[in-house]
Amino acid sequence: xxxxAIIGGGLAGFHAAFSxxxxxxxxxxxxxxxxxxxxxxGRMLSMAAPFRWVIEREASLGxxxxxxxxxxxxxxxxxxxxxxGSGQDLFRLTGRFPDGLYALGIDYRIKxxxxxxxxxxxxxxxxxxxxxxxxxxxxxxESDLTLVVTGRGPLSRIFEPDPVRSTHHLPPLPxxxxxxxxxKVASRQPWDDVPFAPLRFDILPGVGxxxxxxxxxxxxxxxxxxxxxxxxxxxxxAGRDRQGAADYLExxxxxxxxxxxxxxxLFEGARIPDEGAWLxxxxxPTVRQPVKQLDNGAWVWGLGDAAMIQDPYAGQSGNxxxxxxxxxxxxxxxxxxxxxxxxxxxxxxDEHWEQYGQFAFRFCTLLQDTPNKALMSVQxxxxxxxxxxxxxxxxxxxxxxxxxxxxxEQAAKGFIAQHASAPASRSDAA
Ligand SMILES: Cc1cc2nc3c(=O)[nH]c(=O)nc-3n(C[C@H](O)[C@H](O)[C@H](O)COP(=O)(O)OP(=O)(O)OC[C@H]3O[C@@H](n4cnc5c(N)ncnc54)[C@H](O)[C@@H]3O)c2cc1C
Numbered sequence: 001x002x003x004x005a006i007i008g009g010g011l012a013g014f015h016a017a018f019s020x021x022x023x024x025x026x027x028x029x030x031x032x033x034x035x036x037x038x039x040x041x042g043r044m045l046s047m048a049a050p051f052r053w054v055i056e057r058e059a060s061l062g063x064x065x066x067x068x069x070x071x072x073x074x075x076x077x078x079x080x081x082x083x084x085g086s087g088q089d090l091f092r093l094t095g096r097f098p099d100g101l102y103a104l105g106i107d108y109r110i111k112x113x114x115x116x117x118x119x120x121x122x123x124x125x126x127x128x129x130x131x132x133x134x135x136x137x138x139x140x141x142e143s144d145l146t147l148v149v150t151g152r153g154p155l156s157r158i159f160e161p162d163p164v165r166s167t168h169h170l171p172p173l174p175x176x177x178x179x180x181x182x183x184k185v186a187s188r189q190p191w192d193d194v195p196f197a198p199l200r201f202d203i204l205p206g207v208g209x210x211x212x213x214x215x216x217x218x219x220x221x222x223x224x225x226x227x228x229x230x231x232x233x234x235x236x237x238a239g240r241d242r243q244g245a246a247d248y249l250e251x252x253x254x255x256x257x258x259x260x261x262x263x264x265x266l267f268e269g270a271r272i273p274d275e276g277a278w279l280x281x282x283x284x285p286t287v288r289q290p291v292k293q294l295d296n297g298a299w300v301w302g303l304g305d306a307a308m309i310q311d312p313y314a315g316q317s318g319n320x321x322x323x324x325x326x327x328x329x330x331x332x333x334x335x336x337x338x339x340x341x342x343x344x345x346x347x348x349x350d351e352h353w354e355q356y357g358q359f360a361f362r363f364c365t366l367l368q369d370t371p372n373k374a375l376m377s378v379q380x381x382x383x384x385x386x387x388x389x390x391x392x393x394x395x396x397x398x399x400x401x402x403x404x405x406x407x408x409e410q411a412a413k414g415f416i417a418q419h420a421s422a423p424a425s426r427s428d429a430a
Contacts, residue, residue, distance in 0.1 A: 008149035012304030036113035049105035095389030105215035140298035156306035159288035172282035176238035182270035208236035219273030363399035387421035
């Protein structure tokens with residue numbers, strides 16, 4: 001039986017572990033640095049709301065335990081707002097996802113702790129330990145294959161950045177995230193003029209952005225908010241000194257009242273569901289070289305955020321991590337009993353980059369940067385025409401679909417013409 005070590009019991013680590021277990025014939029050990037109990041009662045880990053494809057993959061592995069949870073986001077409501085804080089929209093784009101696409105936010109503290117318990121219930125081996133490079137060498141020396149799936153943890157830095165593929169040059173932005181519960185904020189449709197449960201974006205050029213969506217937490221369905229500040233110390237920067245949930249609630253309330261006053265109603269009766277439901281820290285989008293030889297000669301293979309990270313703004317990192325896992329696992333199964341050579345790992349990683357990763361990475365970069373003419377024309381058309389808006393928001397579910405339209409003006413015109421609704425149903429035709 002081939003011995004596979006998975007370092008990191010998070011999204012990609014458990015997708016890989018359950019997939020290999022389901023395939024059979026692999027002796028898999030998951031090493032992770034927190035117990036299920038510590039996770040449940042600890043700090044918020046992420047605000048990821050994976051798209052339908054990820055959820056369906058979890059269902060096929062028998063690890064989607066939240067079928068009845070009403071926390072789906074069904075489309076986008078994006079507001080580009082007056083950066084002066086008047087609350088006025090300069091531009092607005094609202095679109096329901098096409099083809100039944102949705103995103104589902106489950107608090108990672110619940111998700112990963114449930115998966116840890118399930119992994120052991122199914123007979124999987126779980127070791128709770130914070131793995132350092134010395135421990136990694138020992139594990140890799142006695143395993144046929146070692147996957148390093150440690151997310152944004154320090155161990156992931158054993159993989160050097162790839163200077164050619166890591167083309168994101170924007171500075172890391174101060175970011176804060178919180179879950180909020182309350183009569184208005186936890187409503188599935190808090191905004192009367194949006195006829196579905198939206199992922200809501202408020203973008204204030206030069207100030208920063210706030211995005212929010214429904215989230216299932218231990219307290220039930222809440223709403224997760226992420227604040228990104230374009231400038232350190234700006235109104236959307238919570239700052240390093242805040243330490244407790246109450247302090248974060250106050251920051252979120254004050255920032256919203258000052259810069260997005262039309263959303264202040266969400267805070268009526270709002271509370272943070274538990275003391276740990278906040279996080280703070282910048283994200284540095286990076287592509288790494290995820291095939292690495294350790295000092296003892298053993299090779300390890302990076303997966304998920306350990307291989308590449310994108311900005312949370314476009315909601316792609318976790319989705320990309322699961323696409324990558326799916327590809328790695330397929331190749332592991334096809335590889336049969338052949339040795340896991342570094343050239344083979346590199347070829348699989350290159351295939352992921354060529355077919356998916358580069359699009360996810362560039363998609364996030366283009367959306368964060370000042371829009372180019374092609375993207376601007378699609379967004380302007382989407383603001384006028386719900387049919388174009390629907391086609392545009394579909395790109396978030398599968399970023400390769402955005403090409404060539406997102407960078408090529410002529411192609412963008414074709415995209416708009418192809419998806420435009422009949423003139424009578426457009427808002428600009430009135
Ligand atoms: C605020 C925020 C919002 C986000 N929003 C989205 C979104 O909307 N959509 C999306 O797709 N993605 C989003 N993401 C990104 C998403 O959370 C990650 O891309 C995803 O979790 C990556 O999965 P992973 O398995 O690589 O890492 P993780 O899920 O982070 O798992 C890593 C695991 O490794 C463990 N670990 C770390 N170091 C060690 C060690 N030394 N030894 C043992 N164990 C270790 C950790 O405890 C953790 O369990 C967001 C992230 C943030 C921070």
